[in-house]
Amino acid sequence: MCAFKHRLIQVCNSTHLIVALFFLTIFLVPLTYFGGENPQTINWVEGRVMVDFELGQRGFVSSLKALISGDPEPLKAVIDQQFVKRSFLKNIEAAAADQFPLRLSAIRTAKFVDRLVIQLSYAFLPDPAIPADMQDEYYIVRGEPVLIPAPERLRQSTFNVIDERIKNYRSLLAAHPEVNFYVYSIERIQNSKHHPLYAYFDNLEGGQYLDYFRDHKPEGLILGGFSINSFDDHLRYFYQTDHHFNDRGILLAYQQIHEMLSANYPDISGVRHYDHFIGIEGVDFRGTAARKSFYPLREIVFEVVDYTLPPHKVYEYGEEITYGSSADYLAGIYPNE
Numbered sequence: 001m002c003a004f005k006h007r008l009i010q011v012c013n014s015t016h017l018i019v020a021l022f023f024l025t026i027f028l029v030p031l032t033y034f035g036g037e038n039p040q041t042i043n044w045v046e047g048r049v050m051v052d053f054e055l056g057q058r059g060f061v062s063s064l065k066a067l068i069s070g071d072p073e074p075l076k077a078v079i080d081q082q083f084v085k086r087s088f089l090k091n092i093e094a095a096a097a098d099q100f101p102l103r104l105s106a107i108r109t110a111k112f113v114d115r116l117v118i119q120l121s122y123a124f125l126p127d128p129a130i131p132a133d134m135q136d137e138y139y140i141v142r143g144e145p146v147l148i149p150a151p152e153r154l155r156q157s158t159f160n161v162i163d164e165r166i167k168n169y170r171s172l173l174a175a176h177p178e179v180n181f182y183v184y185s186i187e188r189i190q191n192s193k194h195h196p197l198y199a200y201f202d203n204l205e206g207g208q209y210l211d212y213f214r215d216h217k218p219e220g221l222i223l224g225g226f227s228i229n230s231f232d233d234h235l236r237y238f239y240q241t242d243h244h245f246n247d248r249g250i251l252l253a254y255q256q257i258h259e260m261l262s263a264n265y266p267d268i269s270g271v272r273h274y275d276h277f278i279g280i281e282g283v284d285f286r287g288t289a290a291r292k293s294f295y296p297l298r299e300i301v302f303e304v305v306d307y308t309l310p311p312h313k314v315y316e317y318g319e320e321i322t323y324g325s326s327a328d329y330l331a332g333i334y335p336n337e
Contacts, residue, residue, distance in 0.1 A: 145240060146235065247303050
């Protein structure tokens with residue numbers, strides 16, 4: 001009996017120690033970010049800037065000085081912004097979450113457990129793609145190292161947005177009859193009837209938005225674009241972990257757009273053909289789907305096409321800019337964190 005009590009006391013002491021360490025960690029975390037800049041700055045795994053929290057940048061000191069000088073308005077404004085509108089609490093919560101010790105390790109462990117549960121749940125089901133995590137935002141295609149979003153649901157509100165776009169185009173055509181206006185659309189896998197899970201969902205968009213736009217667009221607006229005719233088209237022309245065209249998709253779009261322009265501009269220079277693809281060594285590319293789901297797919301070699309452009313200038317909001325970083329990447333100048 002005495003031995004049992006002794007063992008029970010040891011268990012209680014161990015439990016108290018674990019609980020104490022847990023709460024000590026919880027309360028020590030805020031002390032690490034009152035200094036300001038998040039030590040991680042940029043989280044390359046998730047592809048985002050980490051949240052900072054600087055107590056000295058909240059306006060408390062300057063507003064208190066103003067109050068001492070007889071002006072209470074700055075302090076009222078600070079209290080309203082920081083506490084009534086909850087800017088202080090929201091920012092401190094976000095900073096605490098981003099700077100929590102071993103945060104990424106904990107996320108990876110939780111995602112690993114999620115994947116085990118999902119794989120067990122779908123072990124005897126025929127679904128061609130299964131959720132990549134418990135968020136149900138992205139799916140991993142069985143037999144392919146490809147992450148895709150869920151099929152897009154049909155939303156009636158989107159037709160209102162399309163109607164506004166059509167009005168805009170109609171106004172432009174009326175105001176500038178001497179200008180040729182073009183629309184180039186890119187069908188995404190989540191809007192395609194060739195999505196592996198198209199038959200598993202109800203009320204899907206399945207290309208209805210584009211069909212509606214095509215049926216109602218103003219006469220004179222030239223419409224073209226890329227269509228997915230099979231899932232192989234998605235595999236060939238899109239990144240395996242992102243929603244963007246890859247280099248082959250971009251080249252196809254260039255050829256299709258060139259064909260659209262040629263109808264009204266027969267003197268346009270001939271289409272260029274490229275077949276030399278360059279893999280950027282040392283760049284472990286993982287797109288948005290991989291970053292958000294933490295799905296452990298192998299890194300994909302990032303490819304670009306070897307091309308040259310004639311002398312040209314690029315403007316943004318009226319200012320001349322250097323667009324893109326192709327020259328740096330080809331010269332080996334890029335971050336590889």
